[in-house]
Structures are given as C-alpha cells and as structure tokens.
Amino acid sequence: MGGKNKQRTKGNVRPSNSGRAAELLAKERGTVPGFIGFGTSQSDLGYVPAVQGAEEIDSLVDSDFRVVLRKLSKKDVTTKLKAMQEFGTMCDQREAEVVKGVLPYWPRIYCKISLDYDRRVREATQIAFERLILKVKKHLAPHLKSLMGYWLIAQCDSYAPAATAAKQAFEAAFPPSKQSEALVFCKDEIINVRSAFFELVSALCQYIPKSMKAESSRVSPAVLANIDEIDPVVCPSLWEAVLYILTTIEDCWNHVNASKNVFPKLSTMLSEGGRGLATVIYPYLLPFISKIPHFSTDLNLEFFRDFFTYITQGLSTERILTSHSDCSALISAFFECLRFIMQQNLGVKEESVKMQKMLINDQLIPFVDTALNDPRLQNEQLYDQLAETLNSWENKAETHGDDRVVDTLKNVLKTFWANLSDICLQKIASQEADEKSLLGLASLLQVLQKAENSGKQNQKKVPKARIIDGAPESSTENRKEISSEEENAEELDPSWDQKFPVHISQLRNGPLYDLVCNLAGRSVAHISGMKSRKHLSFLSSLLNSFASSEVFKVMLELQNEKCNIDVNTVPQELVRSVRENPAVRFMYEKLINWLSEDKKQNTDFLVDILYSILYCCESNSERKTILDDLTKLDLKWNIILRIIQKACSGSDKHLLVSTWLKGDILGEKLATLADHLCNKDLEVEDSSESFTSERWTLLSLVLSQHVKNDYLIGEAYVERIISKLNVALSKAKTTSEAGNTEPSVSFICDVASNFFISVKGCWLMPSSEELLLTVFQLCAQNQDISHLSDSLVSKLKCTWLCGLHSLVHQFGNANTQSTFLHSSALWLKNQIQSTSLDVKSLQVMMSTVDDILTSLLEAHNALLLLRLFVENIMPSDSEWENMRHSLSTQWLHKPLLEGRLSLNYEYSRTDFKEYTTLQLPSHLCTTALLSKVVLLTLKEEIILEQNKTEKIIAELFYSLQWCEELENPYNMLIEFCEMLQGMGITYDNLSVLCNLSGLLELIFIRSRDTGTLWSLTISKLMHSKNILPDEVKQLYKTTEGFFPVTEGSLHTVQCLCPFLPLEDKEELVIQCTARLLTCTKKDLCNIDGSFGYLSILNSCLKTGSIDGREKLYGILKIIMSWKSDHEDIFLFSCSLKEASPQLLGLNIEIIHLLSILLKYSSSLLVDSDWDFIMCSMLAWLETTSENHALYPVPLVQLFACVSCDLACTLSAYFSSISSNLPVNLISEWHDFFSEGIHNLLLPLLVKITEESKDTSETSFQNSVLIPLGETLTYISKDQLLNHKLSVRLTSDQKTNLPERLQTLLNTLAPLLHFRARPVQIAVYHMLYKLMPELPKFDDDDLKSYVDEEEEPALSPPAALMTVLGILEDLLENILECFPVGECVVIQPLSEEFCYVLGYLLTWKLILTFFKASTSQLRALYSLYLRRTKSLNKLLYHLFRLMPQVPTYVGPAVEHPNKEMKTFFTEELHLHVRETATLSSQIPHLACSVYQITLKDLPAMVRLWWNSCEKRVFNVVDKFTSKYVSNMLSFQEISSVQTSTQLFNGMTVKARSTTREVIATYSVDDIFIELIIQLPLNYPLGSITVESGKRVGVAVQQWRNWMLQLSTYLTHQNGSIMEGLALWKNNVDKRFEGVEDCMICFSVIHGFNYSLPKKACRTCKKKFHSACLYKWFTSSNKSTCPLCRETFF
Secondary structure, three states: OOOOOOOOOOOOOOOOHHHHHHHHHHHHHOOOOOOOOOOOOOOOOOOOOOOOOHHHHHOOOOHHHHHHHHHHOOOOHHHHHHHHHHHHHHHHHOOHHHHHOOHHHHHHHHHHHOOOOOHHHHHHHHHHHHHHHHHHHHHHHHHHHHHHHHHHHHOOOOOHHHHHHHHHHHHHHOOHHHHHHHHHHOHHHHHHHHHHHHHHHHHHHHHOHHHHHHOHHHHHHHHHOOOOOOOOOOHHHHHHHHHHHHHHOOOHHHHOOHHHHHHHHHHHHHHOHHHHOHHHHHHHHHHHHHOOOHHHOOOHHHHHHHHHHHHHHHHOOHHHHHOHHHHHHHHHHHHHHHHHHHHHOOOOOHHHHHHHHHHHHHHHHHHHHHHHHOHHHOOHHHHHHHHHHHHHHHHHHHHOOOHHHHHHHHHHHHHHHHHHHHHHHHHHHOOOOOHHHHHHHHHHHHHHHOOOOHHHOOOOOEOOOOOOOOOOHHHHOOOOOOOHHHHOOOOOOOOOOOEOOOOOOHHHHHHHHHHHHHHHHHHHHHHHHHOOHHHHHHHHHHHHHHOOHHHHHHHHHOOOOOOOOOHHHOOHHHHHHHHHOHHHHHHHHHHHHHHHOOOHHHHHHHHHHHHHHHHOOOOHHHHHHHHHHHHHOOOOHHHHHHHHHHHOOOHHHHHHHHHHHOOHHHHHHHHHHHHHHHHOOOOHHHOOHHHHHHHHHHHHHHHHOEEOOEEOOOHHHHHHHHHHHHHHHHHHHHOOOOOOOHHHHHHHHHHHHHHHHHOOOHHHOHHHHHHHHHHHHHHOOOHHHHOOOHHHHHHHHHHHHHHHHHHHHHHOOOOOOOHHHHHHHHHHHHHHHHOOEOHHHHHHHHHHHHHHHHHHHOOOOHHHHHHHHHHHHOOOHHHHHHHHHOOOHHHHHHHHHOOOOOOOOOOOOOOOOOOOOOOEOHHHHHHHHHHHHHHHHHHOOOOOOOOHHHHHHHHHHHHHHHHHHOOOOOHHHHHHHHHHHHHOOOHHHHHHHOOHHHHHHHHHHHHHHHOOHHHHHHHHHHHHHOOOHHHHHHHHOOHHHHOOOOHHHHHHHHHHHHHOOHHHHHHHHHHHHHHHHOOOHHHOOOOOOHHHHHHHHHHHHOOOOOOOHHHHHHHHHHHHHHHHHOHHHOOOOOOOOOOOHHHHHHHHHHHHHHHHHHHHOHHHOOHHHHHHHHHHHHHHHHHHHHOHHHOOOHHHHHHHHHHHHHHHHHHHHHHHOHHHOOHHHHHHHHHHHHHHHHHHHHHHHHHHHHHOOOOOOOOHHHOOHHHHHHHHOOOOHHHHHOOOOOOOOOOOOOOOOOHHHHHHHHHHHHHHHOOOHHHHHHHHHHHHHHHHHOOHHHHOOHHHHHOOOOOOOOOOOHHHHHHHHHHHHHHHHHHOOOOOOOOOOOOOOOHHHHHHHHHHHHHHHHHHHHHOOOHHHHHHHHHHHHHHOHHHHHHHHHHHHOOOOOEOOOOOOOOOOOOOOEOOOOOOOOOOOOOOOHHHHHHHHHHHHHHHHHHHOHHHHHHHHHOOOHHHHHHHHHHHHHHOHHHHHHHHHHHHHOOOOOEOOEEEEEEOOOOEEEEEEEEOOEEEEEEEEOOOOOOOOOOEEEEEEEEOOOHHHHHHHHHHHHHHHHHOOOOHHHHHHHHHHHHHHHHOOOOOOOOOOOOOOOOOOOOOOEEOOOOOOEEOHHHHHHHHHHHOOOEOOOOOOEOO
C-alpha cells in the first residue's frame, strides 16, 4: 500500500491512517486519545493535556517546540539538559509570535524542572527562562501568578549559579521600579508560603516538642523576631506559633534579644492599634505577657508602664476609632491585662505598691480619661469592662480572707475613686468639654451604678427606681415610693419600659454618691451662671438615674445665692411641699425660671428634670397640683407636648402624670388650643411653621394615644376637639381659595388619621362620624372645586380610608348602625342629581364610592350594609323620570334619519348649543355611580332587593344608548364612555352577570309604554346577546298586544322587527295592510292610522325577510288611491311653512315605502305606476329645493333626505337595469326626469354649501348632503356641461376654457375643501367626468408655446390650482412637524381629515387631467408643476400619509397562494355613504395618488427623488421598491404586450420575466435592435438602454441614438411606448434629411417636440429655439454654438 520509503506527495497535509483512526475514535467515544510526552503515566506533568480538542491546541505550538517540550518531560538528566539548552536557543532564534504559543505550557514545565535534583538542569532552566522573557516580554503577565512562587524559591537556590540566573531573569522581566508591583500582584501565592511555615512550627511544637527544643536556637528568632507581622493571612499563624514557642521552649528568650528584636516591635504594633489586625493580635496579649519571665524584663515596672501606655496610645488611632471590632478587642485586652497584673501585685511590698499606683494613676485613669474625651470611645463595652473590673476588686475585698489583700484592694479602690472624681470635676469645670463628653460621663456613672450581675437579676418587675442604696439615712426618708393608688394599680402593659432595682457594693456607694452630688451641684451653678446647655443636658441625664430628695437638697445647698420663694405665688396645697421637699423647692426656685426661657432646644432636658422632681413627690395629688400650676403658667406649647410625649413613653412616667392628664385644667387648655388653631388666624409671633406643627402634634397626641382602651385626656374634651376639627374642615369644603386652608387641612388630616387609627372606641362619639363625613366629602370633590393640592388630596384620602376601615370594623360586627353610611349616601345622591359634574369630578366621586364598597365587603354583615347603602342612594321612580326628561333630544336625529324610528310631531329641540357641554347630565352620573355598585354586588353574588339590580342596569343601558345615538357627541361624553369602559362597566360585563330575562322584561315593558330611547335600548341589548325569536315572543305573547298603535308600541315593533319570528312579521303586515284600507282621511296622519301602519309596514318589509312583493304592490295601489281621493295630503311642489308635522310624517313614510317598493317589487310596475312614482319623486324634490331655508326643522330635514334618497334610488335603478325597461320609459327618464333631478339638486348643493360653510358634516342640519351628494354622482357629463348655474368668473384667471365650463369649475372646485366629506366625494365624481374634456382647449395655443424661445410652462386648470394652493398651506401646518417616512394618523371626519381628503382628491383630478393630455401638453404642464414645486410638496406629504406597511384589510378572504393585498394592489372606491373604511381611506387614497403619480409623472418623481436628502432618499427607495415597483413594471410590460399601436418599420416586444422591452428598427439596409431594461426600483431608477444587433449604422450615430432614447425614457413623463414613438419619429426625421440640432444632437426637441428652425446666417446650421435660449442664458454669449459668430 505504498511502503515506508515511498516519498510523500508535496502539499499533502492529510494525516496518516493512524491519525485518522485517532480522530475517528475521538468522535465516536467523545474523548481525544491524548498523550503526555512519551511517558506511560498521565500523572506526569508533561506537555499536552489529555483533553478533548487537544489537536487544536497542539496545532498552536510550533512543531519543533513540540518536540523539545516533549523531551523536557523525560527522566533522563542529559536529555532534559540538552532539551532545555535547545529550548533557550529556539527562543532566541524564532519569531515572537511562534514563541508565544509555548507560554500556556511553560509554567507547568518550569515549576517542575526548577526544582530538579540536578543543579545543571536548574541552572539551564533559569537561563532559558531569561531568554523566553526577553522574547515574549509583557505577554508573560497572564502566566505570572503560576510562576512567581517557584521563581522566588529559585532565587534562593543553594546552587549559586542557578540562583544568580533566576535573579537575572527576574531583573530582565521587571526593572527595579516595577519589582514591588509584581510581588504585590502575586502576593497571595507568595504569602501562602510564609503562612504555611508558621503553621508548620505550631504543629511541630505540638507533636514533636523535643525536636523543636533541639532547634531552639534557630526556631525562636525565626518566630519571635517576626512579631510585627502585618499580613492578615500570616498574622494568626504567627501569633499561634509565638504562643507555642513560649509554651514549648522554656529557654526561647535566651536565643533572642528581647529588648532589641521583640519588645520594640511589639510596642510599635500596640501604639499603632494593631495596624488593622487588632482582632487577631490583642486576644493573644494576655497569654503572651503571662509567659514573659521576670528576668527577661530588667525593669518590670517600667516595662508594664510602657506596655499599657502603648495600648492607650493605640486607643486613639484612627483605625481603632473607626472599627467597632478592633476597638472592642483593644478594650478587652487592656482590662484583662490590667486585672492580671494587679492580681500579680496584690502585696504590701514597695514594688507591689508602686505597681498598683502605676496601674491606677498612670494607666486606668488616663485610659478612662481618653475614652471620655472622644465620643467614639464612649460605648457600653468600655464602661462595662470598667464596672466588671471594679466588681471583681470589690468582691475580693469583701470576701477575701487575707487582710493584706483586703487592705490593698480598698486602697486601690479609694485611689481609683479619688482620681475619677478629680477628672469628672475637671470636666464639669472645663469650658472645653462638649456636650457629648459630659453625656459620656453621665453614662459612665449610670453603668457604675449597675449591679455586679445585673443580667442575672430575677426580681419582681416594678416601676423604675432611681435611688442610691447605702446613702445616708436622712436621704432614705426622702425616697418616696409611688402612692397607694399606684401600688394597687393593675399590672402594667408589657410594652412599657421596665427597669429593675439594683444592688451596689458599700465600697462603691459612698464615693459614687458623693461624686454625683458634687457633679449635680456644680452643673446647677453653670446652668444658672452661664446658661450652659451642655451642663443642663448632663444634669437631666444624671438625675434620670440618681433622682432623690437628698441630691436636690445638695444642689440647693451648693448654690451661693439664697433664693426666697414668694409663698403667695405657690398654690396653697404646695406650700408645705415647698418647705419640706427639696425637689419641689428646686422646681420653684430653678426649674420654672428655666422653663420660662425661650430656648426650645432645652425643652427635653427640662422636662426630664421635671419628671425627676415628680418622682420625688409624695402623692399623685401633689404631682397633679404641680402640673396644673405649670399648665396655668404662660409656658410654651412645646413644653406641654414634651411632658405628654414622655408620659406616653413609659408606664412609670404615665403613672406620675395620669391624674393631671385627665384633669380639667389641661382639658380646657387643649380645647382652647383646638379652637385657636381651627378658627382664628395665627398670631404673628407664633406663626412659624414649626411652632404651629408642634401644637397640631400636641392635639394629635392627646387624641390618638390611649392607655388600656381609655383616652389620654378626658373624653368630654376629646369630643369637643373633634367637633372643632370638623367645623374647620367644613369651611375648607366650601372655600374657593386654598391658600388660607391648606396648612390647617393638612394638620387636621394628621390629627384625624391618628385618632381614627389609634382609638378603638372613637366611633361611639357622634362627632367622630361627622368628622369622617366631612373628610369623605372633601375626598369626593374634584380638586378644581376644592382647590386643594395633590399632596393634600392624597393625605385626605389616607385619612378617609383610615377612618372608613376603622368604622366598618366596629359597626360591621355589631348590631348598631352607623349614621355615616346613611349621611354619605344621601350626600352622594344629592351631588349626582343636582350638582354639575364633569368626568373628572365623577371619577373622583366614584373612586370614593369604590372605597366605601370595598370596606363594606370586609364587614361581617356586608350584605345588610350594602343593601342599606344602595337603598339610600337609589333615586325614586319620579326622580328617574325627571332625569331622563332632562336629557337632550338630539339623540333622535340619528334613528330618524336611519329609519329606525318614526315620528309625526315636532319634539322639543334641546341641542348642545343651548345645553352646556362642560358638564354631564345627571342621568349619566347617577347610572354610572350606581352601576359601579351593581357591578361589585354582582361579582360578589350579592342580590339587591326589589329588582334594584335590573333597574339600575336598565337605566345605565338607557344612558349608553343615548350617548351612542348622538350624531356628534361632545368630548366630555366620549371621555365618559371611555371612563366606563376602563372601569369595566360595559354591556358584556353587566349583561353576563345579571338576570338577563328579568332585565329584558323590564326594558320591554318600558319600551312598550313610552317607546323612543327605551325601544332602541332593548334592540341593542337583543343584538348584543343574540336573543332568539322565540325568546322575543315570550315578551309580547301575540301581535295583538301592539294594537291599537301607540308611540310606545310603534317604536317597539320598529326596533324589535329584526328579532321577530317570520310568522309574526307576516301577521303584522297583513293586519296593517287591512287597517290601511279602512282608514278615513281623518286617520291618515295619526299614529293609530295610516302613519303608524305605514311605519310598521316599512320596518317589516325593508329587510326582505318575508316575501312582500305582492303586498308592496297592493299598498302602492292604496297610496295611489289616496292621491286621487285626498291629493292635498301629498306635499308636491309646495311650501312647508304651514305643513303640519303629522303631514310631514305621513309623506316621509310614503317615500320610504316607495323606495322599498323599487327594491323588491319593481317588476310588477306598469307605466301608470312608474308615472306616479317618478312624478311624485320630482314633485317632492321641487318641494325640497324650494324649502331649503326650513332645513333646521328636523322633520323638514328628514323629508329632504328621504326625497333625495328616492331620487338616488331611481337613478341607480335606471343606471343598472335599463335594458329590461320599456324604451319610452327609459327615454322619459333620461330626457325629462334625470335632467329635472340634477337641475334641481346641483343648484341646491351650491345653496346649501354657501349657507353652511362652518357646519360640520355630522350636524343634523347637513344630513341632507349625504343623499344629495350621492344622487349627484349619477349626473352625466352632458348634464354637467349643460348646467344652469349662475356665471362665476374671475378677472385675473388665465384660462382657455369656455365660460360655461369655467363657471362650473369655479363653482365646484372650491367645494373640494368643504367641511363635509359627502360634498367632497360628490364634487370629485362630477369633476372627474369633466377632466378628460379640458386639455383639448389648450391644444389651440400649443403652437405659440412651442415657438417661444424661453422654456414655456402651462398651468393645469386654474380653479384646481387655486384650491391646491389653499390646501397646500393647510397641509403644511398639519404635517410639517412630522418627519418624512412617519405615518400621520388623521382622525376620521375631523377638520384635518377634510383638508387632507380635499388635497388628495384635487391631485387625483389634476393627474387625471394630466393623463388625458397630449405629450406636448404634458411637457408644458409638468414644467409648471416643477416651477411651482407643487409636485415636490405632494410627494413629501404622501410619505407622511402612506402607512409604512400598506396592508389592505378587505372583506375578501385571502388565499394562501396569493400575494399580500396592499393599498396599491386593490382599487380605491370612493362612495358618499362609505363609513366602514373611513379610518383607512386617507392612507389608501394617498397610496393611490402616489401610484398614479409614479405612473404618469415618472420623470418628475425621479428628479425629486434624486434631490432628496439621504434619509428621505433611502425611505422612498425602500418603500417604492417593496410595494410599487413590481406592480408598475408588470403594468408597463403588459401594456407593451397588449398594445395595438403599430409602427412603420419598428416592432416592439416585451419579456416580463426579465423586465425587458426589445425594439427592432429597420429601414432599407439598416437594422437596429435596442434592449430597454427596467430597474428594480422602477420608475425611480434610470431605465437602461443596451445595444442589440446593429447593421448599417455608424458607431457615433448609433451612440447618439442610444443616448437620445435613454434621455427620452428618463426625462419624459410618459410610458415606454410613448418614448419609443418619440425616438422613432426622431430617427425618421434624420433619414428624411432633417439635420440634428447641434446643441441637443436631436432632431425632435425632447421637451416641446419641435424641429430645428432657427438657422445661423453664417454656418447655416439650424437649432431648436428652446436650445438656443438655454445656450444664450447659460453661456452669457450671443454667438453661434457651432461657428462662434454673432447669431442674428
């Protein structure tokens, strides 16, 4: 198979069979058969890792390097040494990119070989490493961490050459300035080595201590000399090793110089606070100093002095101050070591005494002083440690049996208290001491007062006792307990603060008591003398823990001045107390004066002192008298506020002031305050916001706080305050200026919220429910009425909800009823029925009702509460009737015009011009509100009594039907319907949830009784719920119930007719027809007469659901008999001023019937019948035309509409089925009746539009425009040209049209922008018929334009261009703010809709006119459009009106195999009555105009496109290519294929698949073939002309002809066939001997199609006039272009 010695083919990179097998094996087994060097063990750290994909990694390494790396994994020393030397040489010689491929594998090889047992290999490795570094440089960085540990070890190699080589490699990699950064970068890898060393030492000391003792001389310095280690990873291991060394090796200090190598480092570490490692180091200090032998410290006293001094210094370092854990570790270590050293020196020897004094005077006291000077150190841990230290000494002094030890400890404690007193008194006297320092001192004293084991106390809980045990007996007499009332009080609420009595050692009590008294007395001196706030704060904190009569007595005695109190100013009950109780005396001597000072920041301290005084009083009556006396004083309100706030902070304080809180003095003062805040202007001096806020907070506090379900103050005063708040809110409810009430309302909200939430029994007060009602009314009012800010309204709502939830939870679970629910329901009822509400006001009100309903559902008796609420808010039947009558009757217009209802009387006209559009009718407001209630009850399956649910839903449907029937609802009604939709109050939701059968029965009864809107309501409900005929029959049983006919039964039948069974319809037709026969003249116009019967017949027969051909014909005969018997009932060619509504109604129904007759029974008609119908129609039209001034009368307007409808029906009939009619009838129609119709209606259209220019299309007064416009669309071109309109010409109008035609244009064209779509569509259809007739009038003047030297331009019809100019300006204003390419949504039937529609229709007419013109005229018209830039404006507007995806959504079903339908593929049909597609009409029309523009004006569009900016350019190109180009290309190719145009000597063919047109021209011996290629973005892109076969034509001439054809196709606005025809004509002229124009090199001018006629007198060459004009103007010369002689 080839043999081993066979030479391998050059370039053959295919692997061997074994390689392919290995690859296959990898694919099958999911692994790669890896190898590691050439060894057999995969544990060997060889070169290539055995991982999948190794073949890819292996390919990254150069093949020579692969061989060397594999050799390095060998065990043979010589092989490794040579391989390493070879590796170094290759690193020098190879490119850097090749060497970089080795880096991923080098760290593993280096880490192994750098520790090789052969020193030569180690040296060679370091040398090769240096060469590698010099080659790869910075690319070594990603692998540095893997190398650094072994690299540093290599620098310490015992073999000096290897160590030197490693250092050189390190220096080559990192200059000296970067070496430290490299080590920091790899610190974790390096540190792990050091940490492991110390752990090893610890382990060796623990398990083989003898071996460690043997190595003591080496191990001890290695550990102890590193005691200043700062690495957080190494430090724990180091200190553990230190302790093991000190414990295991007794003579370790002999091997290290402690004074030089150990203690200085330790001192530095301690003075710096452990350098961030305090939590690690300080716990080791106690065992460390315990292991230091005395001989190792020459001066024991000085050593420990320095030791503690350094710890104290460390206390002030920033690291300790900012770290709680470090600070705790330092403090614990300090006190542990202090207690240990003191324990070691409890003797009477001189050395021990010195040590004791040093520890107290030089260490402990400075340490405490340092802590007191820095607030950051004033934490409980330091104080607790100090207290624990004192406790330990005191316990030993009291329990130790050795008198010397006891005496020593007593001396130590005495020294401590003396020194502590000194520093405390110094701080009190110091001006530099700040408030925090003094408070820290007070905290220290409080901690020192605690028991030895306060956490282990298990005594009975009693109110806080601030006493000093062991004080002189005289002081114990003054330590009064709580009065007997308090002793008998019930157990306190566990939520109040509780404190325990404490036991204090006798050794501490005396010094502590003396110190407290001295500090308190000196503080009073500073307060009295210097008004020191910090001393006041300190005193209040001190008295909080040390209050007693003795302390107050000392404070009074220490004062230098004697203050005599005027007994007359003190209440009689307190005279004895002032004399005997130092605390009371202190209050009247000092505290009252301090309280009277206007320093708000001191209030808290003063009130704390007041409570300390109250604690020292004998009884509650004494305390009440004191507080009453203070209340009567003119103190600031914030003092009373703080007294009450502190009373609420704990049960012990509340017990001290409870009788005062319930008293009359405070109650009256608070009631007066409420009155002042609510009813009077704030005083000038108290008008600050903070001061006012405090007073409101005080009211809120006394109302909201309660103890054991009882008010904080007297209940009578609570009710008085609530009443005053209610009065104030009531004023805010009716005011129109929010500025005066906003703050007070906000404060009242806060007070009320707290009151409602906190006080459980508040609803037992009537004033509480009145207050809630007032808040509810404010919440239910629109902000536009209440003038309250958003934030205040939000706060009111929160208050309202708080109160409501509290109320419902109280009364919802009780038998008593709330007056609030009754009052709020009545208020709501009055608001919705008698107050003018807009949508926003109604929304706000419904939102509050929703809150009520939601809360009521949470109650236990929710059903009862809801029923009562609905009962109170539900209107009575008479109230419902009045609200329905107040609705505007405009709703009748639409059903009357659509024939759904019939009337024969003039209804009261209440339109929206008289009826304000700024408010909602009360009926709508009431139904909306109640429907919200009903919807909730239905969802909760709650049934209301007496069919209230069905009644409310029926009224709602009535309201919705009223809104739906309005022709042009004002904006507020639209917002109202959208609001209901958003709330889920819809037909579907309510009809699904309610009892549908009961609802139908209720509405049917109302419809049968009153008709009108109730009938339309039941029709809508049946339609929405798909009610079956059998279900409808259950409502009325038999048709006999509809007779005699009343307005109710008539309207019911008319609206139910689509749902009636067929047999019942037939029965109604039979009965009504029979009754028609018996009607007398008197009964003809009555509802229960011919009018009513005809109305029912029209409703039953108009849909064609029953066969009524014969019946209709019979009814026609009855009507014809009326004409002969009672002709005066027909309103033929008469004035309607005196016509009765009954007569108008009858004629309207007759006309309706004739229209139905033409639809279903026209085949039965004979000549006499046709004569009656057509003559009657024309006579009615004459009446319509003569009475247009009466159109505002609804029935006259309706008469005009149905008359025009009948004319339209006849016009459509004769336009579609004329072949089946007698010839004489058709001729009569065309010669007389049709002409008569349009001679009447065309002038009528002009009259109506002139009189109603500002009336919208949707107005009832303009409803006649729809049938009128539709009828005029049937007018013929000849009838238009023979119109009888008044002459209307403009003097400055340049036109070639005859006078009659110009008058028609001037009359109709302005109606293209009339504010009614039917007029615009009708006018468009009429003018569209005229457009093809207009261009011929410009043909006569064409010659004069051609001969002009200047480029001529001709305007399209001036009337259209005038309208276009007006609409262009309007569209600029509408669309200019939108970017090109963004589709603008035009609201249907809006003012903008009419402008855009008129603009697009005008352009469609212009383009139709343009297409009907000849090529020469098109050139002139296009130049005019180019100069006016009208077409450019059109194109910009079109790309704002066309949708980005012009998908057509039509009625036809789309087949999957067909392309997507778009507005370009579907033809646009503009109908007068079209309403279903109004939303898509503008986009579709815009697409239609764009398509026609591209087709008929391709050159101009192309020119515009090329001039557009880049963004617009891309938008147009993308849109046109995607949606239009394919279709236009197909049409162009198809037009060529189907063209019947013949060319003499030229044939034209088309290829649709390649988008090509091939033209073959042959004459004599000349043969030319041209290939015209359409671009993909046709017609935007240029059409390319390529050469086919060519025979007998010179190259230059051939190129000229190709250029000419390309120019014609690119720049002429026409089809390809027209371009080819022009080109052929040009070539023919060339063969006829006509020379080319030497300017354009064409015989026929490409624009005006003229021949060269202007000859130069010198060279005799002829030129086109237009070419010469352009030459002269562009060159600024008058010379011949060819010979350069002056051109004459």
